[in-house]
Amino acid sequence: MRRRGFRNWENSLKENGYKLTNPRKTILEALERRGGHPNAREILLELSRKNSEIGLTTIYRTLDLFVKLGILKRYDFGDRQNRYELFSEDNEHHHHLICKKCIKVIEYDDFLDEETTLIKKIEKMLTEKYDFVIDKHELTFYGYCKNCRK
Amino acid sequence: MRRRGFRNWENSLKENGYKLTNPRKTILEALERRGGHPNAREILLELSRKNSEIGLTTIYRTLDLFVKLGILKRYDFGDRQNRYELFSEDNEHHHHLICKKCIKVIEYDDFLDEETTLIKKIEKMLTEKYDFVIDKHELTFYGYCKNCRK
């Protein structure tokens, strides 16, 4: 279950013994169309725009599967829901700036080199000091956007 | 509603027109005793050890209030629950290392100077570029601890 760009998602399914079904295709298309960081209900909404009726249960199960296969990334921005983003080579590393009121999410990748250097250093230290295998990190800034400050 | 060390929490209540009640006292004591990053149910448990019976509803409302008054910090470590930690002068700034399996949370404060410098820089850039008022940030590493890797 290695990570791979979502262009190969069909192979990724087959290689791992999963079936290529209509709901799965449709959900992936919806994710590509919509972009951003939708939650399950927002994906349902995007589907219904194209008159695709897929049960919420299937959506949850498909999202889980896609995360497991490395097709999607799962985020939790502190509003008690899972949000999803297609994984691709070129969005591998960005961080987030989130408005606590409207949950607008801005991705930024400035200072990435400096960040990466420091984070690698911290990761190494933490791994040794606490005997952890580190998997991922998240650097997130929270605040209020222009609109929500009024 | 300024932040203040939790030693002044009684004043903080009074100044803001809230009553000094037994449940509030008891919950604060439980938080001091327990330490760590308990969720609501774990606080209930800590209370029951000392035979304090307080309704979950009251616990939630008290925690909300304490967060609002700056007595507590609220965290979300991605397990879909709120967790709380007493705020005090000397734990103002640490980051977290979390085991995704057992949700053990390690606080670390190594590299803090370097981190702070970089984070201030990023914060400034984000504030200007996106017109955000930034409130807080979180740098969190996720992985698996020694025990959970077996």
Added chain:
DNA sequence: CTTCATGCAAACTGTTTGCAGAGAC
């Protein structure tokens, strides 16, 4: 004695599970 706090029951939200029927291979 007024106002705010408490606690119960019920509601709510996002998510998960059991199970029978449908679809992929």
Added chain:
DNA sequence: GTCTCTGCAAACAGTTTGCATGAAG
């Protein structure tokens, strides 16, 4: 044909809300 996938209904967990009672000031 077999085995996985789907979708409905029901369960679930954490949290919130309405409302009558109780305690603080």
